Amino acid sequence: MLSAWSPSRVLGANDRVVIGCIGLGGMGSGHLGSLVKRGAQENIQVGAVCDVYQKRLDEAMDISKAPGFVDYRRLLERKDIDAVLIATPDHWHGKLTIDALEAGKHVYCEKPMTHTVEQAIQVRNTAKRYPRQVVQIGVQGTSSPRTWKTRELIQGGRIGKVTWAQGSYNRNARVCLFNQNGQAYLIDPAAGPSAKGADHIDWDMWLGHQFGLAPKIPYNPEHFFRFRKYWAYSGGVATDLLYHKLAPLLIGITGPNGEYPRRVNSSGGLYIEKDGRDIPDVFMMNADYASEFSVFLTSTLTNDTQLPDRIYGKYGTLEMESDDSVSLKANGDFTPEFSARNGDQKAVEVKQPKGDGFDHKTNFLNAIRHGEKVNCNVDVACATMVAIKLAVDSYRTSKTMTWDSASERVVGA
Helix, strand or coil, rough: CHHHCCCCCCCCCCCCCCEEECCCCHHHHHHHHHHHHHHHCCEEEEEEEEEHHHHHHHHHHHHHCCCEEHHHHHHCCCCCCCEEEEEECCCHHHHHHHHHHHHHCEEEEEEECCEEEHHHHHHHHHHHHCCCCCCEEECCHHCCCCHHHHHHHHHHHCCCCCCEEEEEECCCCCCCCCCCCCCCCCCCCCCCCCHHHHHHCCCHHHEEEEHHCCCCCCCCHHHHCCCCHHHCCCHHHHHHHHHHHHHHHHHHHHHCCCCCEEEEEEECCCCCEEECCCCCEEEEEEEECCEEEEEEEEECCCCCCCCCCCCEECEEEEEEEEEEEEEEEEEEEHHHHHHCCCCCCCCCEEEECCCCCCCCCHHHHHHHCCCCCCCCHHHHHHHHHHHHHHHHHHHCCCCCEEEEEEEEEEECC
16 A cells, blocks of 8 residues: 555665556657667656557567567566656546556656546546656746746736737648658558568557447557547647647746636647648637636647747736747836836846756656656646637537536536
8 A cells, every 4th residue: 555655666866767668659769769878967867668569578688688578567567667758649648647646656747637627637546646756748848947937927016917928839731740740650561460570450449449449440540540630549649739839838827736727718720731631720719817818729630830838928928939938028108107117118038057957857867866846747737728728618518618627617608
């Protein structure tokens, strides 16, 4: 019982952190390579790897020199594993995080936090039951100095009452990046559940239908290699891309724990990428908050011109220009109020050194070793997940989604 309620090992400030990697596709293999490369310098070690596709698993074992497993439960059973890094398809994030916490592991989970609102609430609540274990969600922008400088400036009243914000994560490529992004989404025609050796895929485990994670269907290589295009496993551009935008904006406007939306609606459509996918290639969402501000976000796969990351206040406008720079500018008749709060200036640029704080994994490791607060905690991650998923549901149902914070459920849809 004790092992179920505390980390597998109690780590000191200088102890080696042993990490198990679950999910070794494009994102997961990138994380694995990074961990191996920085292992000696930061005293970390990849202790085990896991994937349902044998070829990826073989490559990961070769890179890490660590044992490999097709069944993630075998990895979680290992007492030498201190933490897990989860980079599977989205529909597995919630269950893996909960199972890892219950096995006594710290968790770094890629965004989105989960696939559903219900899973997000469950992950948040489970993490609260294991306060000695660290949970970091992989939104790197929350470790950017500009996010926390933005919070400081807004908290200091530098642009007045915030009423709305905007951001975008747009792409445009000759071949859609959800079909081909390096090797990440390329289909291997030799691979599948009936293949032998390195080409074998445990399709049932990937689906997770036995756990209620996705419907049981015959093997479909499009679904396996290009899962982000299908609702059963992903929220498309919203959960893949706009999650990166909303979490830092919520921290900047409301603080490290974020805020849950009051009302969410979205629009868009599938206008160009008509290849049998479920998800839209133009997606726009608007979320209203009880603290009396709104956030407008857009993500397209048809044009990569971006909306600047901006926060609008009554006295001025704040623009999150780069990782180390935030600018403020007076607005309209309220220039005197802005100037009084900004050194008698009508425009100000605030520079921040990037430093080591922009390394999201370093933040995670420091939280394990030194008790440092993670920059994307379960509270802001859950609040972000709720807003993003309600936007997906709004698009799919053509309805406005209203969130009841007291009961933590959608009402009046």
